[in-house]
Amino acid sequence: MTLFEELKARGLIAQVTNEDEIATMINAGKATFYIGFDPTADSLHVGHFMALCLMKRMQMAGNRPIALIGGGTAMIGDPSGRSDMRSMMTVETIQHNCDCFKKQMERFIEFGEGKALMVNNADWLMQLNYIDFIREVGSCFSVNNMLRAECFKQRMEKGLSFLEFNYMPMQSYDFYYLFKNYGCNMQFGGNDQWSNMLGGTELIRRKLGKDAHAMTITLLLNAEGKKMGKTAAGAVWLDPSKTSPYDFFQYWRNVDDADVLKCIRMLTFLPLEQIEEMDKWEGAQLNRAKEILAFELTSLVHGKEEADKAMEAAKSIFVSGGASENMPTTQLVAEDFADGKIGVLTLLVRCGLAASNSEARKLVQGGGVSLDGEKLTDPKCML
Structure with a gap:
């Protein structure tokens, strides 16, 4: 060819x-x-x-x-x-x-x-x-x-x-x-x-x-x-100080099922023969395809070492339900708290997991937020 x-x-x-x-x-x-x-x-x-x-x-x-x-x-x-x-x-x-x-x-x-x-x-x-x-x-x-x-x-x-x-x-x-x-x-x-x-x-x-x-x-x-390049929480940057390698990995790990093979064809350097085999995948196999996409592109932008860390962190969360030292963190300061507490919506925005309180509220109400493995359902929750 x-x-x-x-x-x-x-x-x-x-x-x-x-x-x-x-x-x-x-x-x-x-x-x-x-x-x-x-x-x-x-x-x-x-x-x-x-x-x-x-x-x-x-x-x-x-x-x-x-x-x-x-x-x-x-x-x-x-x-x-x-x-x-x-x-x-x-x-x-x-x-x-x-x-x-x-x-x-x-x-x-x-x-x-x-x-x-x-x-x-x-x-x-x-x-x-x-x-x-x-x-x-x-x-x-x-x-x-x-x-x-x-x-x-x-x-x-x-x-x-x-x-x-x-x-x-x-x-x-x-x-x-x-x-x-x-x-x-x-x-x-x-x-x-x-x-x-x-x-x-x-x-x-x-x-x-x-x-x-x-x-x-x-x-x-x-x-x-x-x-x-735009998500609800802002742009997905190639600069690791703006979008961490973990978040970059997760962006590609979460692409729609209908788009994953299209992205693999266009953006990775995997052989077309290998991609054609993946084209037959369905169901749970598409999650594997998304991992391949995320790993290949994170390696290309941030290097294999960072891609390995991002993969390990993702498996810690989604397989064992635990945390990982390779996950991005946010350090809070005293001014973030009122009477020793912080609202879950404020916390989501402060950590960059939502762009605004209204977006954070939708995440909570939609069942998209968990704390220590348990879903939060009350947007007024104080931590």
């Missing part, structure tokens, strides 16, 4: 331009491709996981990844998938987030001479003269076509700022710049980025001629993956 066939078999590819040419280039290890990451936080989350795994797969096959950090486009904000305008970040915050991203990406991608590159589009976008930009780049875009793009449609009712309207031409310019300066001949992104990505491919052809080979390809679930 070729690499391109494997990517399709794993359910990673949704749309492409020039499929035969893309397949030939990827299979031969001749692609220099980029994926963009907006530095909107100081950690990547599981919504970025698919892109990181894809970059690793591609690099293992001889292709060259470029991790594009959107330090420049972050000054504007991507309207894709948004019902409102993003908050503005300072230059210092953006740079800090970019630095954090690189450290986390190094667990997936090998950077260095002749290997993967990390670039920041602030290095060229911040240097652009606006008049020159709208003459050279803006003239290549049809406003009518832009307004038909999905990334703008959902914002039209509430209002789309002119600032955000510039995002598509600027992202397109990224591909044009990378093509000219780094030999980048391919771009990957989620379905929610399709219009922006096509803009980059078209810009290259219009500026450099029809013979310019620029390819576009999208990942099937990248947009869904962004939603996957």
